[in-house]
Structure formats: C-alpha cells, structure tokens
Amino acid sequence: MKVAIVMGSNSDYPVVQKAENILKEFGVEYETRIISAHRTPRVAEEFAKTAEEKGIEVIIAAAGKAAHLAGVLAATAPLPVIGIPMKSSTMDGLDSLLSVVQMPKGVPVATVAIDGAENAGLLAIQMLSIKYPELRQKVKAYKTKMEEDIIALDAAFNNN
Structure with missing residues (x-):
C-alpha cells in the first residue's frame, strides 16, 4: 500500500508534513513530491500516467491559489485523488478551496478543509482500508x- 503526496510548492511542506505523520502512524508507505500543475505540467502528466504502475494507490495533492494540481492529476490518473486546498495570502485559501472542489463531471477530487492535511491522510487510509x-x-x-x-x-x- 502506497500513497503519493504531491505539493505544488515547497512552501506547502509544513502543512503536508501533517499528512505524512498520519501515514507514518498507520504504517502506510508514502512518497512526497513537488510538482506544479502550472510550472511543470509535463512532469505532472507523466507522474499521473505512471503512478499506478509504480504501486501508488491513492494520491494526495496540496496546492494553493489557482490550486489546479489535484484536478490535473485526477484528469490523468485512474486513482483516487484527495485535494488539500492550501491557505493563501490572497483570499485566506478560499480561492484554493474553490479551485480544488469545483471539478467538472468525470474528474472527481475528494476535497478536505483548507490546510486539512491530517484529514487527507486519514481519508487516504480509509480508502486503502477497503483493500487492507x-x-x-x-x-x-x-x-x-x-x-x-x-x-x-x-x-x-x-x-x-
């Protein structure tokens, strides 16, 4: 069982680390990456296309402001994606929340609260618990x- 945690910027890490801590507590293997939907779109697409074959079963994606990372990954990967909208300086994270939660039909992203990394980790574990x-x-x-x-x-x- 493996979870990928992807963040749009290294400034997101203090929040993302809370998801890592939950996954560690439950003994779930994870990898953490920095991939930007806007600055490295080809890397994001390649990551999403190959995640399943690398043994990843759930993806957690954290991003702020335009926050399209979770949607970009969900558009390509056949895996469940959990979005963490990050608190931003512009609108206190409301912009991030709306970007993550307002996905078009056919591209679902489970969304937790702004900076809700602990719940993202727990939701990933609950998803994995269907199989494990x-x-x-x-x-x-x-x-x-x-x-x-x-x-x-x-x-x-x-x-x-």
Whole structure:
C-alpha cells in the first residue's frame, strides 16, 4: 500500500508534513513530491500516467491559489485523488478551496478543509482500508482513542 503526496510548492511542506505523520502512524508507505500543475505540467502528466504502475494507490495533492494540481492529476490518473486546498495570502485559501472542489463531471477530487492535511491522510487510509483490512482495524482503534482522549479531557476540565 502506497500513497503519493504531491505539493505544488515547497512552501506547502509544513502543512503536508501533517499528512505524512498520519501515514507514518498507520504504517502506510508514502512518497512526497513537488510538482506544479502550472510550472511543470509535463512532469505532472507523466507522474499521473505512471503512478499506478509504480504501486501508488491513492494520491494526495496540496496546492494553493489557482490550486489546479489535484484536478490535473485526477484528469490523468485512474486513482483516487484527495485535494488539500492550501491557505493563501490572497483570499485566506478560499480561492484554493474553490479551485480544488469545483471539478467538472468525470474528474472527481475528494476535497478536505483548507490546510486539512491530517484529514487527507486519514481519508487516504480509509480508502486503502477497503483493500487492507488491517488498516480498517487501525482506523477503528484511532477513532476509539480519539473518543477516549476527549472524554478524559472533558472529565479533567469538569473537575476544576
């Protein structure tokens, strides 16, 4: 099982790293690349065309401003693509969100929140868990721990 994380610029890495951390926590192999839909379109197309044969099963694409990276990859790759719209200085990421989520018929991109890399990682894991039952068990354990942590936090908060 392998996930590709592609970002449009190295300035996206502090956010993208959060997806890497989730994938590491679940033991999912990943590779991270910098590919621009606008500045390296031929590289983006070649990456999308060859991703499946390289063993990639899900692609996470992070981009800001015009944010066409996820759509460019989804247009060519037969794999699920998850878009992370990046917060930008121009419109606080709304421009990125709209660019990622407003895909034409036939080119779906699952889209998470602006800078929502953790959820992108988790969604990729949940997609993979359809094929890999051991991941489904890890997702269940993750959700149980998340619930237990909030219950413990609430109990500590209410005891003050």
